[in-house]
Amino acid sequence: MTPPDLLPWILALVGLGLVGAGAWALARSLASRWSGALLSADDGRTAPENLVSETHRLVGRPDEIWRRRDGAVVPVELKSRAAPDSGVLPSHRVQVEAYCLLLESTTGRSPPYGVVVYAGGVRRTVPWNARALGEVDRLLAEVRSEYDGRATPTPGKCRNCRWRNGCDVRAG
Numbered sequence: 001m002t003p004p005d006l007l008p009w010i011l012a013l014v015g016l017g018l019v020g021a022g023a024w025a026l027a028r029s030l031a032s033r034w035s036g037a038l039l040s041a042d043d044g045r046t047a048p049e050n051l052v053s054e055t056h057r058l059v060g061r062p063d064e065i066w067r068r069r070d071g072a073v074v075p076v077e078l079k080s081r082a083a084p085d086s087g088v089l090p091s092h093r094v095q096v097e098a099y100c101l102l103l104e105s106t107t108g109r110s111p112p113y114g115v116v117v118y119a120g121g122v123r124r125t126v127p128w129n130a131r132a133l134g135e136v137d138r139l140l141a142e143v144r145s146e147y148d149g150r151a152t153p154t155p156g157k158c159r160n161c162r163w164r165n166g167c168d169v170r171a172g
Contacts, residue, residue, distance in 0.1 A: 083118035
């Protein structure tokens with residue numbers, strides 16, 4: 001091919017590049033409109049401060065904190081697993097509720113909800129309300145209470161348990 005024959009191909013490639021860049025910019029703009037501005041990301045490159053609730057004796061840090069356009073601050077937890085068909089897994093829900101509690105304690109404003117993002121970008125919201133606060137409070141009380149012996153120790157479970165050295169009910 002001679003240089004004049006290449007010109008249409010070069011222009012087509014440049015055009016495709018511009019269309020791709022425009023589509024990417026539009027997608028980022030729409031995502032930004034949904035979520036607002038990223039305030040904090042626990043991505044390994046930065047070390048955001050822990051959120052602390054002295055009242056609840058709880059410390060933690062969500063993967064991301066976003067400020068919505070209306071000023072509300074929302075915690076986001078990123079998960080590498082696929083989104084379950086049933087919605088948000090209970091452990092993920094409570095984790096995000098705890099982050100909502102920490103944000104409320106830290107900022108003095110209640111987030112309207114928290115978000116769990118599963119693999120593939122599937123977003124699920126977790127409402128932050130009196131029921132959610134009650135669930136976090138109940139679980140904190142349970143974790144802090146004396147062990148009630150509900151576990152059924154087995155050598156296989158105990159061998160891989162991170163608490164095996166300090167456990168008073170370990171098997172064999």
